[in-house]
Amino acid sequence: MLARPDSSRLLMPLRQALAVAFVALALAACDKSEPPYVERPVEDLYNGAMNAVAANNWEAAARGFDEVERQHPYSVWATKAQVMAAYAYYQKNNYTEAVSAAQRFLQLHPGNKDAPYVYYLIGLCYYEQITDVGRDQKITQQALAALEEVVRRYPSSEYARDARLKIDLTRDHLAGKEMTIGRYYLRQGLYIAAINRFRAVIENYQTTTHVPEALHRLTEAYLSLGVLSEAQNVAAVLGYNYPGSEWYADTYSLLTGQKVASGDSPKEGEGWFGRTWRSIF
Structure with missing residues (x-):
């Protein structure tokens, strides 16, 4: 009878080949995930990253500033490099990395002179990701919170003025989202749900452009x-606060069956409208 070959010996070359291939793949993966460490003077690294900024090569700039921090974490250059890395990621529209870099800087250097700008940069990263009102508005809420943080912490800074403008636009956007949902509920005959949305606009976003329509829809x-x-x-509140609004004219017509010219106010002889106006105001 012929002897059967030793299976362990047959599998040995295969195991060795697989082991070599696994090591090669692992090394290749390491090469892709992280560049080789080559120590260089901090000035060379920083100046190289700044040259990339001048060339609008934001990816190379971000990598360069990150390398400054990696190789020389305790140098004075590293602190500035953290801010510049966040800026480079922002310019590249890599908002996630920009916010991460900015937040890391603030954790390490909360009292740094560049902190106002870094807070503002975080606000910009969220603000520029705001989507139309038909989508989820989580980013819009984050933008509002970040911009309000700039104004709260640094009300007299050069960044607070622009932050205030963007806060107004952001709040208007959030009010628009509430109006979109409220109109949908109104069309579906879900009147209580619609009322809640319109009241939210009136109570929480009083300075936005959506309030006159919210009052009309609430009526x-x-x-x-x-x-x-x-x-x-x-309707009386709408007529008192927005007498020149098209929504005032529409609401007056809706309740009285009479047309009123835009810009007119309720008159004493206009029945319930005038009486309600005077009783409230």
């Missing part, structure tokens, strides 16, 4: 529910 919802007194009160 519509109350009328649809048959709550005439509430509809009249809301």
Whole structure:
């Protein structure tokens, strides 16, 4: 009878080949994930990254500033490099890395003279990612919080003025989201849900451009529910605060069946409208 070959000996070359291939793949993966460490003077690294900034090569700039911090973490250059890395990532539209770098800088150097700018940069990263009102507005909320942090911490800084402008636009955007949902509920006949959305705009976003429409839609919802007194009160508020608005004219016509010229105010002889206006104001 022929002897069977030793299976362990047959598998040995295969195991060795697989081991070599695994090591080669691992080394290749390491090469891709992290560049080889070549120590260089901090001035050379920083100046090289700044040259990349001048050339608008933001990816190379970000890598260069990160390398400054990696090789010389305790040098004075490393602190500035952290700010510049966040800036380079922002310019590359890599907002996640930009926010991460900025937050790391603030954790390490909260009292640094560049802190106001870094807080502002975080706000910009969120602000520039704001999407249309048909989508989730989590980023918009983050933008609002970050911009308000700039104003709260550094109200007299050069960044606070622009932050305030962007806060107004951000709040208007959030109000627009509430209006979109409220209109949908109104069309679907979900009047209580619609009322909650319109009231949220009126109470939380009083300085936005959406308030006149919110008052008009709120009047519509109350009328649809048959709550005439509430509809009249809301309409009076609209007429008092926005007499020149097209929404005032529409609301007046909705409640009275009469047209009113845009810019006119309720008159004493206009029945319930005038009486309600005077009773409230």
